[in-house]
Amino acid sequence: MTTIQKQANNPIAHLSAEDIERLGAELDAIREQVIASRGADDAAYIRRVITTQRVLEMGGRTVLLASRFPPAWFLGTAALTVAKILENMEIGHNVLHGQWDWMRDPKIHSTTWEWDHATPAELWKHSHNQLHHTYTNVLGKDNDLGYGIMRVDEGQRWHPFHLGQPLWNLVNACVFEYGIAAYDLELGKNLRKSRRGNPEFRSRVRQTLRKIRRQATKDYVVHPVLSGPSAATTLTANLTANFIRNLWSHSVIMCGHFPEGVETFERNSIEGETRGEWYLRQMLGSANISGSRLMHIMTGNLSYQIEHHLFPDLPSNRYQEIAPKVQDLFQRYGLSYTTGSLPRQVASAWKKVIRLSLPNDFFGRTEPAPASGSTPTAAPSTPKAELATTASR
Amino acid sequence: MATTHTPVPLRDTLRARARRLARLVTTPLVPGDYLSILDPLGSSSDLRGRVEAVLPETADAATLVIRPGRGWAGHTAGQYLRLGVDIDGVRQWRSYSLTSPPRPDGTVTVTVKALPGGTVSQFLVHRLQAGTIVQLDQAAGEFTLPATRPAKALFVTAGSGITPVMGMLRDGADQLDDVVLVHSAPRPEDVIFGAELRGLAARGGLRLIERHTDADGMLDPGGLAALVPDLTERETWACGPNGMLDALQDAYDAAGSGARLHTERFRPALIAVGDGGTVSFTGSAVTADADAATSLLDTGESHGVLMPSGCRMGICFGCVVPLREGSVRDLRNGQVTSAVPGDGVLVQTCVSAAAGPCQLDI
Ligand SMILES: Cc1cc2nc3c(=O)[nH]c(=O)nc-3n(C[C@H](O)[C@H](O)[C@H](O)COP(=O)(O)OP(=O)(O)OC[C@H]3O[C@@H](n4cnc5c(N)ncnc54)[C@H](O)[C@@H]3O)c2cc1C
Numbered sequence A: 001m002t003t004i005q006k007q008a009n010n011p012i013a014h015l016s017a018e019d020i021e022r023l024g025a026e027l028d029a030i031r032e033q034v035i036a037s038r039g040a041d042d043a044a045y046i047r048r049v050i051t052t053q054r055v056l057e058m059g060g061r062t063v064l065l066a067s068r069f070p071p072a073w074f075l076g077t078a079a080l081t082v083a084k085i086l087e088n089m090e091i092g093h094n095v096l097h098g099q100w101d102w103m104r105d106p107k108i109h110s111t112t113w114e115w116d117h118a119t120p121a122e123l124w125k126h127s128h129n130q131l132h133h134t135y136t137n138v139l140g141k142d143n144d145l146g147y148g149i150m151r152v153d154e155g156q157r158w159h160p161f162h163l164g165q166p167l168w169n170l171v172n173a174c175v176f177e178y179g180i181a182a183y184d185l186e187l188g189k190n191l192r193k194s195r196r197g198n199p200e201f202r203s204r205v206r207q208t209l210r211k212i213r214r215q216a217t218k219d220y221v222v223h224p225v226l227s228g229p230s231a232a233t234t235l236t237a238n239l240t241a242n243f244i245r246n247l248w249s250h251s252v253i254m255c256g257h258f259p260e261g262v263e264t265f266e267r268n269s270i271e272g273e274t275r276g277e278w279y280l281r282q283m284l285g286s287a288n289i290s291g292s293r294l295m296h297i298m299t300g301n302l303s304y305q306i307e308h309h310l311f312p313d314l315p316s317n318r319y320q321e322i323a324p325k326v327q328d329l330f331q332r333y334g335l336s337y338t339t340g341s342l343p344r345q346v347a348s349a350w351k352k353v354i355r356l357s358l359p360n361d362f363f364g365r366t367e368p369a370p371a372s373g374s375t376p377t378a379a380p381s382t383p384k385a386e387l388a389t390t391a392s393r
Numbered sequence B: 001m002a003t004t005h006t007p008v009p010l011r012d013t014l015r016a017r018a019r020r021l022a023r024l025v026t027t028p029l030v031p032g033d034y035l036s037i038l039d040p041l042g043s044s045s046d047l048r049g050r051v052e053a054v055l056p057e058t059a060d061a062a063t064l065v066i067r068p069g070r071g072w073a074g075h076t077a078g079q080y081l082r083l084g085v086d087i088d089g090v091r092q093w094r095s096y097s098l099t100s101p102p103r104p105d106g107t108v109t110v111t112v113k114a115l116p117g118g119t120v121s122q123f124l125v126h127r128l129q130a131g132t133i134v135q136l137d138q139a140a141g142e143f144t145l146p147a148t149r150p151a152k153a154l155f156v157t158a159g160s161g162i163t164p165v166m167g168m169l170r171d172g173a174d175q176l177d178d179v180v181l182v183h184s185a186p187r188p189e190d191v192i193f194g195a196e197l198r199g200l201a202a203r204g205g206l207r208l209i210e211r212h213t214d215a216d217g218m219l220d221p222g223g224l225a226a227l228v229p230d231l232t233e234r235e236t237w238a239c240g241p242n243g244m245l246d247a248l249q250d251a252y253d254a255a256g257s258g259a260r261l262h263t264e265r266f267r268p269a270l271i272a273v274g275d276g277g278t279v280s281f282t283g284s285a286v287t288a289d290a291d292a293a294t295s296l297l298d299t300g301e302s303h304g305v306l307m308p309s310g311c312r313m314g315i316c317f318g319c320v321v322p323l324r325e326g327s328v329r330d331l332r333n334g335q336v337t338s339a340v341p342g343d344g345v346l347v348q349t350c351v352s353a354a355a356g357p358c359q360l361d362i
């Protein structure tokens, strides 16, 4: 996709500045409804998920004490994998967003939570909550657009380095949690000679290494040793669980912003952005994944990426409930709600990674085929006057 | 020689090692996070209790029987307990005086009076179910009997103010030779522990003076002196509405016996002036508009900030947070405290409100 401001058919050209503010007010109303009705059921939900996750993890690790026996290996690895996925996705990511802070439970709070992940929660919150969620899909501002190692938008300049990006993406998927740790440290930028010695950067590196050491000691030393004669097989079980979780979270996260149909924005288009315009950018900059209830939980409800980006701090169990209202807004305002099954969205994102490893005009065209995952929307009305988002170009 | 000392340090080192190993197993969580699933009362660092029964006392008061978990250090009669309950999914903390005598291994009781519109007291009296796990803090407070019991004692209470005194009477009435209790409540049936107190009086354990304010009006210090002529010679413990306690304090001070009067307040006397302001909770990335009457503690809590707290009425300093910039006003006396960037003036958030824009480091 080319940034929205440079497209021939600007998908928001039919919206006036007043339309966008009205849209913002409607979204604010949805948000208020959820906040007013947050209560005991929601609290019970997250506590149930946390308990399930911990029981699964304890159970899986206990079974793995006998991992020499293949059935125990499979059962234990499966339980541990599911537990680890739940821990990062439905619990960790969402708690760290402050979705459960309203409960005032110091054990389930964004300022106290630490997760089963290579990157320390504190560093991740900064790069994810403060940077990515604020500058979503703004070229040059949102580092999540290709994580600084890939080109995922025509608007990003091609470099021969990008020829290898299908491979970089695959490697990143396999070691995703370490990729995120490196990303949160902004290694690419900070390893330059001029910055390397920065004491603040060095202390963050130490913090991350400490976290990685603790995590690795747990999974690759302590639990194997505790398994005695099953040490080697418990080690492979833990490696497998972490590996599958890496692949899974990488896939889910790729589906959030990389599939075809997702829009990107020019760097200076967000200067003086109103609340309505911010909402609009989140709506167009994200893509959902369709699927079953279980699938939504396993993605940490990031399958409702659009709803999540509109309201990052609403409890994740509520996204499903507001999705129809949000879709209705897309319809009424003539916008495309991008969604599709997991395999389709993963394939779409991978296609883009592969296609953009080559320069834009390599195949003699610059525009990709229309997004396959977009739901049909009301016909755009006749373009109105330039609106703020585009006018600032 | 050394052998007599080795067992203790060795056991301690082993225990410390075991704890470290257990943390390696459960990182980034702590073992208690898993163990509390199996045994919610087992943790000694996160004190919890199970509500074993909710016993109605009057139409709007009930006694909660609570079994504290491991780590409960016991209490002295007259002290209070901080209790955290989840109401509509939100954790709320309040203090309640212990009404049971100390029984180190047993249950404890608190007695709650439901206030009109009271968030926590209404819930505890009318909605709380036996079996609920509640959060607890260790007992605290200085409103207790001295080890050498006074020869002559007086208790002056009103409404739910009977609670800490009931704890003391249940614990030590038989060690007090000369006790007078003057208790005020609107009507006879509103007297919490009415039957027990009357029984105790009938057995000669104390002289009970009940004042039914619907019929007889409020008791003032003059009226009290008429009922208890040797008032200021008595070591006195008083608990009730602030107006009553202030009047008593003045009377005792005037008689030069201020030191004999011990009071327990359930709420601070607050005043609100000025306009409030915008409060930034910098460590939590939260900004909130607050009026001049709302405490910084309430403002933070209602915006999801994990505020430390204790008594919620300005006595324990469990709620202090550094003020980095701006001004706050003490709700008890209107005094303004200001900080300039670089400062870290500690303020009691439970009795302070914004006096203009301010920044708290939490
Ligand atoms: C050391 C200590 C010991 C205490 N012991 C007991 C006890 O044994 N039994 C007991 O029932 N309570 C006791 N309290 C009071 C208790 O902690 C709560 O303040 C009380 O239950 C009201 O809480 P709430 O959430 O129901 O009311 P809130 O929702 O906080 O307040 C509701 C309304 O009631 C007013 N209000 C708050 N507190 C009082 C009060 N004490 N009297 C009159 N109006 C009030 C508020 O201004 C507000 O308008 C004690 C307080 C302290 C500090």
Ligand code: FES
Binding pocket: B309, B310, B311, B312, B313, B314, B315, B316, B317, B318, B319, B320, B348, B349, B350, B351
């Ligand atoms: S909470 Fe006790 S002083 Fe503020």
